[in-house]
Amino acid sequence: MREITPITERLLPGMLCLNERELARLAKLIYARAGIVVNVQKKEMIFNRLSRRVRELSLTTFSQYAALLESHPEHPEWQVFINALTTNLTSFFRESHHFPILAEHARLRPKDYRVWCTAAATGEEPCSIAMTLDEVLGAGTRVWASDIDTEVLAKAQAGIYRFRDIQMLTQAQRRHYFLRGAGEHYANVKVKPALxxxxxxxxxxxxxxxxxxxxxxxxxxxxNVMIYFDATTQLRLLERFARLLKPGGLLFVGHSEHFNHPALPLRLRGQSVYERMEDLR
Structure with missing residues (x-):
């Protein structure tokens, strides 16, 4: 009986395909640069996010794209590559149980209270943190927000969202922290300059x-960041976070992220919240 080639492998001339070897090569590159672990289950996602870029560069294979990245560690295409493969799912007051904990913590430590949001994405999370602190401590620069993805950072800095994105906020929060668009921009809102x-x-x-x-x-x-890293990278980041926290400081992680490293000066305080102990050993 003649073997039938799966339709996904019967490609027309010029049709772009991502094979296992190319996937492994791209996975090695994103792991080395951003610590993100990619496996074969992410093959379709990788193809969908990179295929347009490969065509835009007039390349015919993913191998050529990988070679472009490998050609120089400072090649500008690296940022495009990283932006394409980072996931930026976010919303205002996501995992809402964290924010009353943050508010009470800030209320007890009002002097020079500082927060680092390590995965700002398009800005909803740092804005939620800033609103929480403003309601407790008043105005002031207290949030440092970062991301590896330059495109989402630009959106965060612009502070423009759809009106429906802030429907979960109270009416007082919407009025106090956002400006409603006018005319053709009526469906949008903009974060007020003070926030x-x-x-x-x-x-x-x-x-x-x-x-x-x-x-x-x-x-x-x-x-919801460290789920993309392997155990070695997670431990290294936790050690560095602990050193950057003041004694009694809090580390907020995602609902599916759990860490149990006896050597770390972090103890579980509540649901996905860790507290830095006094002893940094």
């Missing part, structure tokens, strides 16, 4: 050897 001014945005790759952050923080948000 945007309380957030300092900058690009940071969590895998970089040095982070451009000098002073310690009272709280760090790294939610």
């Amino acid at each position: 945007l001014a309380s957030i300092q945005y900058q690009q940071i790759n969590l895998l970089d050897e040095h982070w451009p952050l000098s002073q310690p923080f009272d709280a760090i948000f790294c939610r």
Whole structure:
């Protein structure tokens, strides 16, 4: 009986295909640069996010695209590659149980309260943090927000959202922190300048050897990020976060992220919230 080639492998001349070897090559590159672990289950996602870019560069294979990245560690295409493969699912007050904990923590430590949001995405999370702190402590620059993806950071800094994106906020929050668009922009809102001014945005790759952050923080948000890293990378990041937290500072992680490393000076305080103990051993 003649073997029938699966339709997905019977490609027409010029049709772009991502084979296993190319997937492994791209996975190695994104892991080395951003710590993101990609497996064969992500093959379709990788293809969908990169195929248009490969065609835009007039390349015919993913191997050529990988070679372009490998040609120079500072090639501008690296940022496009990273932007394409990072996931930026977010919303205002996502995992809402964290924010009353943050508010009470800030209320007890009002002097020079500082928060680092390590995965700012398009800005909903740092804005939620800034609103929480403003309601407790008043106006002031207290949130440092970073992301590896330059495109989402630009959107965060612009502070423009759809009106439906803020429907979960109270009427008082919508009025106090947002401006409604007019005319053809009526479906959009813009974060008011005072709230945007309380957030300092900058690009940071969590895998970089040095982070451009000098002073310690009272709280760090790294939610739904470490699920994309392997155990070795997770432990290294947790150690670095602990050193950047003030004694008694809080580390907020995602609902599906759980860590149990006895050597770390972090103890579980509540649902996906860790507290830095006094002893940094």
